[in-house]
Amino acid sequence: MFFKRKRNIPDGLWKRCEGCNNVVYKKKVEEKYNVCPECNYHFRIPTSERIKIMLDKNSFEEYWKNMLPADPLNFKDRISYKDRIAKEQKKTGLKEAATVGKGTIEGKSVIFAVTDPRFIMGSMGSVVGEKITRAAEKALELRLPLIIITGSGGGARMHEGIISLMQMAKTSSAISRLQEAGTPYISVLTDPTLGGVMASFASQADIIMAEPGALVGFAGPRVIKETIKKTLPKGFQTTESMLKHGFIDMIVERSKLRHEISKILDYCNSNTNN
Amino acid sequence: MSKDTHNLENTILELEKCIQELKNNSEQDSSIEIKKLEEKKKTLQKEMYSNLPPYEIVKISRHHLRPPVSDYINLMVDDFVELHGDRSYGDDKCIITGLGKIGNKKVLIIGHQKGKTTKERIKLNFGMPNPEGYRKALHKMKLAEKFHLPIVTLIDTPGANPDIGAEERGQAHAIATNIAEMTKLKTPIICIVIGEGGSGGALGIGVGDKFSILEFAYCSVISPEGCAAILWKSKDNAEQAATALKFTAKDLYELGIVDEIIPEPTGAAHNNPEEMARTLKETIVRYIEELQAIPIDKLIENRHNKYRKIGCFLDGE
Numbered sequence: 001m002f003f004k005r006k007r008n009i010p011d012g013l014w015k016r017c018e019g020c021n022n023v024v025y026k027k028k029v030e031e032k033y034n035v036c037p038e039c040n041y042h043f044r045i046p047t048s049e050r051i052k053i054m055l056d057k058n059s060f061e062e063y064w065k066n067m068l069p070a071d072p073l074n075f076k077d078r079i080s081y082k083d084r085i086a087k088e089q090k091k092t093g094l095k096e097a098a099t100v101g102k103g104t105i106e107g108k109s110v111i112f113a114v115t116d117p118r119f120i121m122g123s124m125g126s127v128v129g130e131k132i133t134r135a136a137e138k139a140l141e142l143r144l145p146l147i148i149i150t151g152s153g154g155g156a157r158m159h160e161g162i163i164s165l166m167q168m169a170k171t172s173s174a175i176s177r178l179q180e181a182g183t184p185y186i187s188v189l190t191d192p193t194l195g196g197v198m199a200s201f202a203s204q205a206d207i208i209m210a211e212p213g214a215l216v217g218f219a220g221p222r223v224i225k226e227t228i229k230k231t232l233p234k235g236f237q238t239t240e241s242m243l244k245h246g247f248i249d250m251i252v253e254r255s256k257l258r259h260e261i262s263k264i265l266d267y268c269n270s271n272t273n274n
Numbered sequence: 275m276s277k278d279t280h281n282l283e284n285t286i287l288e289l290e291k292c293i294q295e296l297k298n299n300s301e302q303d304s305s306i307e308i309k310k311l312e313e314k315k316k317t318l319q320k321e322m323y324s325n326l327p328p329y330e331i332v333k334i335s336r337h338h339l340r341p342p343v344s345d346y347i348n349l350m351v352d353d354f355v356e357l358h359g360d361r362s363y364g365d366d367k368c369i370i371t372g373l374g375k376i377g378n379k380k381v382l383i384i385g386h387q388k389g390k391t392t393k394e395r396i397k398l399n400f401g402m403p404n405p406e407g408y409r410k411a412l413h414k415m416k417l418a419e420k421f422h423l424p425i426v427t428l429i430d431t432p433g434a435n436p437d438i439g440a441e442e443r444g445q446a447h448a449i450a451t452n453i454a455e456m457t458k459l460k461t462p463i464i465c466i467v468i469g470e471g472g473s474g475g476a477l478g479i480g481v482g483d484k485f486s487i488l489e490f491a492y493c494s495v496i497s498p499e500g501c502a503a504i505l506w507k508s509k510d511n512a513e514q515a516a517t518a519l520k521f522t523a524k525d526l527y528e529l530g531i532v533d534e535i536i537p538e539p540t541g542a543a544h545n546n547p548e549e550m551a552r553t554l555k556e557t558i559v560r561y562i563e564e565l566q567a568i569p570i571d572k573l574i575e576n577r578h579n580k581y582r583k584i585g586c587f588l589d590g591e
Contacts, residue, residue, distance in 0.1 A: 066590030072529070073520045077505035095590075126585035133582070156473070156495045158505065161519045162531050163586060165473060165495040169481045170581040172450070173457035177578070180458070195446075196495070199474045203450035218446035218474070219436030223500070227436050237441060247444050 017041050019213065033254040042211045042254055044191055046092070047099045047116045050149060054258055055103035055112060062101040064134060069096055069127045073161050081159040084120065092118045096127040097152070100135045102144070106262035111139040114149040117192060123154025124197050129167025132201055136174040139183055145265055146178060146185040150202045153220070155195015168200035175204050184268035186261055189216050189239060189248065207264055208248040209257065210239035217242075279330055282322040289315045319541045323490070328525075329516035332498060334490040335469045336432075339544040341551070343370060343385030343428045346468065349551035350558075351376055351383060357414055363443065366407030368398050368435075369479065371414040376426065377559040382418035384411050384479050385428035388469070401470070402435040405448035408478045412452050415459055424462040424562050427479040432497060434475035449478040456481035457581070458574060462565035464558060466536070467491045468543075471521075483577050484561050485531070487523045488550075489538040493531075494521035531584070 015026045019041025029036060033053055034043040045053070051060050075081040089095060097119035103112050113135045115122040124132075132148065139146040156164040178185060187205030189198075191214035199218055202208075210216065217237040225232055235241050242248045252260045293311050296304040326334070334340065347354055351374035358365040371384050388401035395401075411427075418425050434445055456463060456479075463482030471480070471493025487493060494501075498516035499509045506514065526532040536557050539546035565573065 064589075068588040068590050070586045070588055072586035073518065075518055077515075077518065078507075126587040130585050130587055158496050158501050158519070160586070161495050162493060162521060162526060162529060163584060165477060165493075166531060166581060166584040168474065168477055169453055169457065170584055172453045172481075173578050173581050176454050176457050196474055198446040199449040199478075200453055201450075203447045204454050217441050218434065218449070219441065224436050224438065224441070228438065232438070236438065241442070245442050245444065247447050 018043070035254055040212060040253070042191065042213060044117055044151060046118060047094060047114050050114050050116075051099070051103070051112075053254065054114075054147075054149070054261075055105060056107065060101050060103040060112070062099065063138065064100060064131060065095070067096065067127050067131065069125055069160075071159075072126070072163055073159070075159045075161070077159075084159070088119050092116065094119050096131075097122045097124075098128040098131040100131045102138075102142075105147070105258055105265070108145070108262060108265050109142075110145045110147050110261075110265075111135050111142070112147050112149075115152050115197070117151035117153055117190075120157060120159075121154030121192075122150070122152035122197070123157035123164070123195075124152065124167050124171075125157035125160040125164050126167065128157075129164070129170050132167075132171045133174040136171070136178045136185075139185075140178045140181055143181075143183055145183065145268065146175075147188070147261060148185070148201065148205070149188045149190060150193045150197055151190045152197040152202075153192035153194055153215070155197050155199070165196065168196050171201040172204060175201055179204075179206065184265065186264060188252075188257060188261075189242075190214050192216065194218065194220055203247075206268065207250075209250050209252050209260065210242065210248050211254055211257075212239060212251050214239045216248075279322060279326060282318055286315055286318050286322065289318070316540055319545075323540070323542060326490075327513070327517065328492070328519075328522050329498060329513040331490050331522050332470075332492055332516055334542050334544075335492050337542070337544055338390075340469055341543050341547040342388045342390060343430060343468070344387065344390070345547055346428060346551055346554060347372075347374070347383065347385070349548060350555040354383070357417075358410070359413075360406045360409035361413055362406075362409060364404075364406040366404045366410055368401060368403040368431075369407035369411050371410055373423070376555055376562075379559055379562045380423055381558075381562070382414055382423050382425045383428070384414065384425065385468075386431040386475075386479070388430055399435055401431045402433060403431065403475060403478070404435050404440050405443045405445050408434075408448040408452050411479050412455055415455065419459050419461045422461055424464065424565065425459070425482070426558055427463070427465045427482070429465060429467040429471050429476045429480050429493070430469035430491075431472045431475045432470050433472035434478065446474075449474050452478045453481050457577065460570050460574065462562060462573060463577075464561045464565070466554070466558070467493045467532075468554075472497060481577075481581070483565050483573060483580070484533050486534040486536055486557070486561075487526060487532045488536050488543060488554075489523050490542045491523060492521045493526060494519050
């Protein structure tokens with residue numbers, strides 16, 4: 001379902017579902033957490049929408065919101081990295097792919113981070129790496145649970161080269177410290193979570209949740225297809241397949257995520273358990 | 275291959291031919307002439323290897339004669355005892371693990387295996403490990419931690435295996451677990467890129483107190499071909515991607531990512547594997563001595579700080 005060509009539907013009342021290809025009433029989709037009422041397809045959602053859905057109303061206080069990407073390699077492909085960043089910033093209204101802050105879920109304080117797949121595929125360069133690392137450090141300092149929602153098809157960001165790759169070790173080291181201190185870390189995988197993000201902090205969580213039908217894995221499906229020169233089996237690299245093979249704890253519908261996280265936090269608080 | 279490099283290589287080949295002809299000619303003594311030509315060859319080789327464009331370095335790092343991990347084990351490790359198995363699924367031959375002595379230092383050695391012959395290369399999946407390989411490495415690393423043995427990892431992989439089975443057995447999870455564990459293992463860890471340092475597949479055994487690289491090896495977030503296919507929409511742009519990614523030993527040193535560039539013999543490692551192994555051995559022994567002098571808690575703290583400071587961004591506060 002991830003390879004279907006998108007057909008253009010005029011902006012307005014209707015949109016086409018990428019899951020079932022039906023034309024669905026836009027307002028109804030939006031009312032239902034951006035989930036298709038016909039097939040339960042979970043549309044990708046922007047960071048602002050994610051914060052609204054996950055956290056208690058007006059509870060979010062953003063940290064390090066002015067952090068900006070630099071261009072350590074002076075990278076240029078068909079367009080320069082600088083121009084690409086400017087383009088993505090304009091498109092998304094975000095300064096970078098990750099947004100981090102403090103908020104409450106059903107009244108419980110958490111450190112909350114989200115990566116947005118619309119910003120250079122939610123890939124991890126220095127800013128994403130630094131923000132996730134600082135989120136873990138803040139969670140440790142305040143002894144608050146860390147919740148990270150990943151949407152990252154890009155993994156480690158190519159445009160910052162080796163520096164991006166090393167963010168995997170940096171985030172991982174910071175999260176290890178948090179975990180050793182007995183503070184819970186819950187990761188929520190959303191469509192898509194791949195590559196260097198999946199092979200570092202996203203997989204490292206105490207509890208791994210995932211939205212239904214999301215593309216998750218290490219190598220991208222195109223790379224695998226090219227390597228093995230075969231078509232990929234149906235349902236391969238979906239969260240359902242990950243659950244079956246034992247790599248995630250649970251699949252949770254978007255509308256129920258808040259409550260499920262809140263329930264788990266009741267058990268994972270070493271300050272109150274005896 | 276760039277024009278200059280190509281010309282130089284042709285001249286070197288011509289010289290080699292002349293030297294060989296002179297040597298084969300037993301009627302007259304040409305030892306003085308041979309010596310002269312060999313000197314000239316060495317100078318040209320030095321010139322050629324000192325100005326290689328990044329994609330040429332990639333080719334050297336992948337050269338079929340470049341010494342693989344097994345050569346270094348033979349040349350610099352005494353009393354090697356190979357250990358097998360990840361204790362949960364299998365024994366991935368693509369990552370070799372074992373105990374051995376480097377100089378007077380007892381260590382655990384872990385390395386990507388690429389093989390030397392075509393048959394071996396196929397058997398070893400061209401150096402692309404499966405999750406079992408990473409889990410095997412972790413299992414042995416825990417053993418090293420328990421017995422206070424320093425860990426030496428030799429990195430040489432195009433990347434972790436991208437296929438269906440590897441995905442279904444949790445490639446991402448296996449790598450993530452290794453990275454997380456390596457950030458806190460209570461024993462010195464030395465990582466050296468000896469050929470290709472391919473992305474997450476390299477990092478899965480590549481987090482430690484020392485991270486160094488051989489002169490004509492490279493280490494990158496993605497292969498130049500993969501990067502070209504995505505960003506230039508064609509693999510034909512691999513040369514440009516190789517330059518843009520700044521992944522040669524020199525680039526990585528300038529970016530502050532590697533601790534040291536380990537020099538290769540004239541004409542690169544494959545030209546003199548024995549000399550290369552000697553240099554590598556000396557470097558490793560020196561690292562172990564340096565790291566063993568640091569109290570273990572301080573070592574872990576230093577390791578964390580080493581990675582903590584990597585990043586380039588504008589704080590904006």
